[in-house]
Amino acid sequence: MSGSDSEPELSAETLRILQQVMQEQQEQQERFEQLRQQAEDRFDAVQDSNDSNNNNKDLSKITMDFFREDWQLSQFWYDENTSEQLAKEVLDNTDKDSLVCCISSPTAYVKLMSMNPPTQNNNFLFEYDTRFDVYGRQFIHYDYSHPLEFRLAPELKSSVDLIVVDPPFLSEECLTKTLETVRFLLKEGGKVVLCTGAVMEPIALKDGLKMTQFFPGHQNGLSNDFRCYVNYKSERFPFKDQE
Ligand SMILES: C[S@@+](CC[C@H](N)C(=O)[O-])C[C@H]1O[C@@H](n2cnc3c(N)ncnc32)[C@H](O)[C@@H]1O
Numbered sequence: 001m002s003g004s005d006s007e008p009e010l011s012a013e014t015l016r017i018l019q020q021v022m023q024e025q026q027e028q029q030e031r032f033e034q035l036r037q038q039a040e041d042r043f044d045a046v047q048d049s050n051d052s053n054n055n056n057k058d059l060s061k062i063t064m065d066f067f068r069e070d071w072q073l074s075q076f077w078y079d080e081n082t083s084e085q086l087a088k089e090v091l092d093n094t095d096k097d098s099l100v101c102c103i104s105s106p107t108a109y110v111k112l113m114s115m116n117p118p119t120q121n122n123n124f125l126f127e128y129d130t131r132f133d134v135y136g137r138q139f140i141h142y143d144y145s146h147p148l149e150f151r152l153a154p155e156l157k158s159s160v161d162l163i164v165v166d167p168p169f170l171s172e173e174c175l176t177k178t179l180e181t182v183r184f185l186l187k188e189g190g191k192v193v194l195c196t197g198a199v200m201e202p203i204a205l206k207d208g209l210k211m212t213q214f215f216p217g218h219q220n221g222l223s224n225d226f227r228c229y230v231n232y233k234s235e236r237f238p239f240k241d242q243e
Helices: 012-049 080-092 106-114 130-138 172-185 198-206
Strands: 100-103 123-127 139-141 160-165 186-197 226-230
Touching: 012 130, 080 106, 080 160, 080 186, 100 106, 100 172, 106 123, 106 130, 123 130, 130 139, 160 172, 172 186, 172 198, 186 198, 198 226
Parallel strands: 100 123, 100 160, 123 139, 160 186
Antiparallel strands: 186 226
8 A cells, every 4th residue: 555545556566467467368369369360261261272181280289278277167178198099099080081079178179180180170179168269160169058059050960970078067967968969960870989977877878888998087187987988999998898
């Protein structure tokens, strides 16, 4: 405080730190906007030229350092090994013509895109958190409580080859609705990798998703028993009952 009846004043040092934080935030915002615009332009160019080999190098530069966990949104990011294993599983099970969707699993998506996959222009991220719209039209705003209402729904119906999905909440309602989206998107014979709690096994099984030997890990730990389920024979993620 300076005078007796004056407003509280910040010290010079606090002001300096505050200004620095605000400047960093602004710079990050500008970087985001630039990436988002590049993603849009690139997508348009790819659509125009109809050239599926026209890989989008800009999107591969995005890393999870851009996105702090927001626990209000149940964001618990995978550790490096987990996002890498999931991305490699996608690469091993797709080719340049495949369609891939990551639903509520942005870390796997960001890792996959950073690997410049052949499917780069056919990878979609379904997410509630709009910070991920840096991916332009490959970002699809998604809320599991409206499982069939999202952009490109008619185009993507029954056409997706592989889906990685990690529903935000450990509840029957959330998993059931999210799996409704999965069934809607999936092509006949399509593959699904589901990461969720062990307690969800009975619901996962109804969609042919069997528990594997792989334990997804998180950067900041997670107290519940967390598992990975697949609906196909995977070399990387063998079924648990094959132990
Ligand atoms: C349990 S986290 C899974 C994230 C995953 N571990 C990762 O590292 O990518 C759930 C994700 O669901 C998203 N989410 C939150 N609310 C949602 C909603 N209503 N509908 C769909 N997704 C939501 C969060 O933003 C978060 O990315």
